Amino acid sequence: IQPSAPPAVPANLRELTWGKLNFLHTTCQRNDETDLCTDGCMEQDTHGWHSGHLQEPQYSADWGDYYSFTMRMRELADRQGVDLLVVDTGDRIEGSGLSDASDPKGKYVREIFSAVDMDVVTIGNHELYKEASSANDYLFLRPHYADHYVVSNVDIYSPLTNALVPMGARFRKFTTKNTKTRITAFAFLFDFNLNANNTVVHPVANVVTEQWFLDAILGDDTDLFLIIGHTPVRFSPEFLLILEAIRKAHGAEMPVQFFGGHTHIRDFVVYDDLSTGLESGRYCETVGWLSISHIPTAAAEDKGDNNTPVLFSRTYIDFNRFSFAHHSRPRSLPFSYQPRSPSTLSPDHDHGHHFDTRSGLHLSRTITSHRHTLHLDRIYSCIPSSYYLSRVPATSPTSIYSLLQTRILPDLVRSPMRRGVPTVALINTGSIRFDLLKGRFGEDERWNVSPFTSNWRVVEGVPGEIVEKLASAVERVGGPWVEEEGRGVLARVLGPQIPLGPLEDYYEGLRRKHFGVQSKFKSKSKSKSNNHNNHNNYLHHPHFPQLPLKTPHQYHEIHSRPQTLTPIPPPGYITHDDLYPCPPTANQPCSPGDDTPHTPILSYPLPHAILANHSFPSHSPGASHTPVDVVFLDFIESYVLAALHALGCTVPAVSKPYKIDLDDNKGAREDVTLTDIIVEWVRREWAPGPDGNC
Numbered sequence: 001i002q003p004s005a006p007p008a009v010p011a012n013l014r015e016l017t018w019g020k021l022n023f024l025h026t027t028c029q030r031n032d033e034t035d036l037c038t039d040g041c042m043e044q045d046t047h048g049w050h051s052g053h054l055q056e057p058q059y060s061a062d063w064g065d066y067y068s069f070t071m072r073m074r075e076l077a078d079r080q081g082v083d084l085l086v087v088d089t090g091d092r093i094e095g096s097g098l099s100d101a102s103d104p105k106g107k108y109v110r111e112i113f114s115a116v117d118m119d120v121v122t123i124g125n126h127e128l129y130k131e132a133s134s135a136n137d138y139l140f141l142r143p144h145y146a147d148h149y150v151v152s153n154v155d156i157y158s159p160l161t162n163a164l165v166p167m168g169a170r171f172r173k174f175t176t177k178n179t180k181t182r183i184t185a186f187a188f189l190f191d192f193n194l195n196a197n198n199t200v201v202h203p204v205a206n207v208v209t210e211q212w213f214l215d216a217i218l219g220d221d222t223d224l225f226l227i228i229g230h231t232p233v234r235f236s237p238e239f240l241l242i243l244e245a246i247r248k249a250h251g252a253e254m255p256v257q258f259f260g261g262h263t264h265i266r267d268f269v270v271y272d273d274l275s276t277g278l279e280s281g282r283y284c285e286t287v288g289w290l291s292i293s294h295i296p297t298a299a300a301e302d303k304g305d306n307n308t309p310v311l312f313s314r315t316y317i318d319f320n321r322f323s324f325a326h327h328s329r330p331r332s333l334p335f336s337y338q339p340r341s342p343s344t345l346s347p348d349h350d351h352g353h354h355f356d357t358r359s360g361l362h363l364s365r366t367i368t369s370h371r372h373t374l375h376l377d378r379i380y381s382c383i384p385s386s387y388y389l390s391r392v393p394a395t396s397p398t399s400i401y402s403l404l405q406t407r408i409l410p411d412l413v414r415s416p417m418r419r420g421v422p423t424v425a426l427i428n429t430g431s432i433r434f435d436l437l438k439g440r441f442g443e444d445e446r447w448n449v450s451p452f453t454s455n456w457r458v459v460e461g462v463p464g465e466i467v468e469k470l471a472s473a474v475e476r477v478g479g480p481w482v483e484e485e486g487r488g489v490l491a492r493v494l495g496p497q498i499p500l501g502p503l504e505d506y507y508e509g510l511r512r513k514h515f516g517v518q519s520k521f522k523s524k525s526k527s528k529s530n531n532h533n534n535h536n537n538y539l540h541h542p543h544f545p546q547l548p549l550k551t552p553h554q555y556h557e558i559h560s561r562p563q564t565l566t567p568i569p570p571p572g573y574i575t576h577d578d579l580y581p582c583p584p585t586a587n588q589p590c591s592p593g594d595d596t597p598h599t600p601i602l603s604y605p606l607p608h609a610i611l612a613n614h615s616f617p618s619h620s621p622g623a624s625h626t627p628v629d630v631v632f633l634d635f636i637e638s639y640v641l642a643a644l645h646a647l648g649c650t651v652p653a654v655s656k657p658y659k660i661d662l663d664d665n666k667g668a669r670e671d672v673t674l675t676d677i678i679v680e681w682v683r684r685e686w687a688p689g690p691d692g693n694c
C-alpha cells in the first residue's frame with residue numbers, strides 16, 4: 001500500500017470457492033517502453049492504477065500488495081494440489097500518473113506490472129492507439145513474457161525490421177502444474193479499428209476460419225480451452241464466434257473458459273453447461289476469481305471422477321489489503337490442506353507475516369519512489385465537493401460533464417484569434433475517465449480524470465441552424481462516438497431518415513441488430529420471466545458500465561436479501577450477472593458475486609458526447625444564419641465532420657488546429673489538451689491553501 005493511501009475498512013467477506021482449476025483475473029492498463037516481467041495470475045483494465053486508489057479505501061491496495069496476494073494464493077493452491085492461473089486482459093496504460101506522467105509514457109509502469117507472473121497476458125485497444133505503445137509492448141513485454149504473451153488476432157510492423165509479424169504468440173498450449181490439465185489458450189482483441197497504422201487487427205470472424213486456428217483447436221491434446229481477450233463477455237459477437245468454432249470441433253463436452261474486458265464492468269456470463277465468461281472491472285478496483293470444480297480429463301476418467309457435474313464459481317474481489325489478506329490466509333480448505341512448517345517456506349515468504357512478501361513490499365517501495373520522481377504527490381487544487389462520472393445523470397449539477405459543459409469548456413476553450421466569434425465545443429464523454437473527487441487534485445489525479453493527448457480542432461463558419469441540429473442530436477442520442485458503434489453509423493443516426501428517440505430505444509435497436517444470441521440462462525428464463533430478463537440484459541449492455549440501480553424498488557430488493565452485512569458496508573458495486581439475482585431456472589449455485597457487501601453506488605447511462613455552448617445565441621432572431629466555430633477534440637474529428645456533412649454542412653476534408661491561450665505565459669498553443677484545460681480551471685477556481693495543502 002502507498003504511504004498516502006487510506007487503509008482498507010474491514011468487512012464481512014464472502015468466502016471464495018476453490019476448485020481443481022482456479023484463476024485470478026485483472027484487465028490492467030499500463031504504459032511501457034523498457035524492460036519486462038515474469039509469469040503467473042488474473043486481472044482487470046488496470047489503466048496504470050498500480051499505485052492503488054489513494055482516495056478510496058476499498059481499492060487502496062497497490063501492485064506490490066497484488067504481487068503478495070498472487071504468491072500467497074499460489075501457495076494455497078500448491079498445498080491443496082490444485083492449480084491457480086493468473087491472467088491479464090490488457091489496457092494497462094492511459095489513466096494514471098504512474099503510467100502517463102513519464103516521458104516516454106509508461107516508462108515505470110511496465111517494470112512494475114511485469115513483476116507479477118502471468119500465465120497468459122494480452123493487449124487491449126489502448127496498447128494500439130499510438131504507435132509507440134504497441135511498439136514498446138512488442139519490444140519489451142513480448143520477450144519478457146515469451147509464449148505467455150498471447151495475441152491471436154493482431155500483427156505489427158516490427159519496429160526492428162518493419163516486416164509485418166504476429167504481435168505475440170498466436171496461442172499457447174501448456175499442462176498445469178498440479179492437476180496436469182492440458183490447456184490450449186488464445187487471446188483475442190475485439191474487432192477494433194482505431195489502431196495506429198503500425199498494427200493490423202484481424203476480425204475474429206476471419207481468424208476462426210484460418211487454417212492455423214483450426215489446426216490449433218483440432219486434436220485430442222486439450223482438456224480445456226482458455227480464451228482470454230480484451231473483449232466484453234456479454235453481447236460479444238467475437239467470443240460467440242470462437243465458442244461456436246470450438247463447439248463445432250469438439251461438441252458440447254469441451255470446457256471453454258473466457259476472460260474478457262474493455263467495458264470496465266464486473267460481469268459473469270454462462271454460455272452453456274461447460275462454458276462461462278468473466279469480466280473483472282477496471283482500474284485496479286477488482287481482481288476476478290473464477291474456479292472450476294474439476295475438469296473432465298483422461299486421468300480423472302480412470303479414477304471415475306468424471307461423473308459429477310462441473311461447477312463454476314466466480315467472485316469479484318475488492319482491490320484492498322483486507323480482502324487480499326483474508327482470502328489468502330492459511331486455513332482449512334477443501335482439498336486436503338497441509339500446513340507447511342515455517343522452515344519449508346520460501347525465503348521470500350518467511351518473514352513472520354502471513355500476507356506480505358519481501359518482493360511485494362519492495363515493489364510497493366519502488367512504486368513510491370517512482371511516484372516521487374514523477375512528482376505525483378504535487379497538489380494543484382483542492383476540490384470542495386465531488387463531481388461524478390456516472391453516479392449521477394450527466395445533467396446533474398454534481399456531474400463532471402455538467403461542470404465541463406456549463407463552466408470549464410465555456411471559460412477556457414477560447415482562442416485569442418477568434419475573439420467575439422460565437423463558439424460551441426464538443427467532447428466525447430469517453431474522454432473523461434474518472435470522478436473529480438472531493439479533496440486533493442494533483443499531478444496523479446489529472447491523469448485519472450483525463451489521460452489523453454488529443455488537441456483541439458475547429459470548423460469555422462458553420463451556419464447556426466446546423467449547430468442547432470447538432471446540439472439537438474447530441475442531446476437526444478449522444479452521438480455514437482465510440483469505436484464499436486462508430487463504424488459508419490453516425491451519419492445514419494444523425495441523418496433525417498432515422499427518427500431520433502430516447503437513448504433506451506437507440507440501444508435496444510443496436511442490441512437487437514448486433515447481439516441476437518443470449519446466454520442459456522437468459523433464453524430459458526426469458527420465456528418465464530420476461531421482465532426480469534430484459535431488465536438484466538439492459539443493465540449489461542456494454543454502455544452501462546455497472547449496475548444502475550435506478551429505482552428505490554430495486555434498491556430495496558437488493559437490501560432485503562438475507563446477507564451478513566457490516567453496520568455500514570463500504571460504497572461499491574453490487575453486481576448483477578448471470579448468477580445474481582438468481583435466475584429462475586438456474587442450475588448453477590446462485591449467489592452475489594462481490595466479495596464485499598457494499599452500499600450501492602448508482603451508475604447512469606451517459607450520452608456519447610456533450611456540447612458546450614459558449615456564446616452562440618441559439619433561438620434568437622438571425623441565429624440560424626450566424627456563423628459559428630465548432631471546436632472539438634481531434635480524437636472525434638472524423639465523426640464530427642461526418643455529422644456536419646450529414647446535417648447538410650459543406651465541410652473541409654480536415655479541420656484546422658484551434659489555438660488556445662491558457663494565460664500560463666506560453667501564449668496561444670495548438671498542443672493544449674482537455675487535461676490541461678481541466679487542470680488550469682480547477683487551479684484557478686479552487687487553489688490550495690497557502691501551505692500548498694488541502
Ligand SMILES: O=c1ccn([C@@H]2O[C@H](COP(=O)(O)O)[C@@H](O)[C@H]2O)c(=O)[nH]1
Pocket residue numbers: 045091125126129262263428429430431432452453454481482483635
Ligand atoms: O485518445 C483517446 C483514446 C480513447 N478515448 C476514449 O476511450 C474510449 C476507449 O477506452 P476503453 O477503456 O477501451 O473503453 C474510447 O471509446 C474513447 O471514448 C479518447 O477519448 N481519446
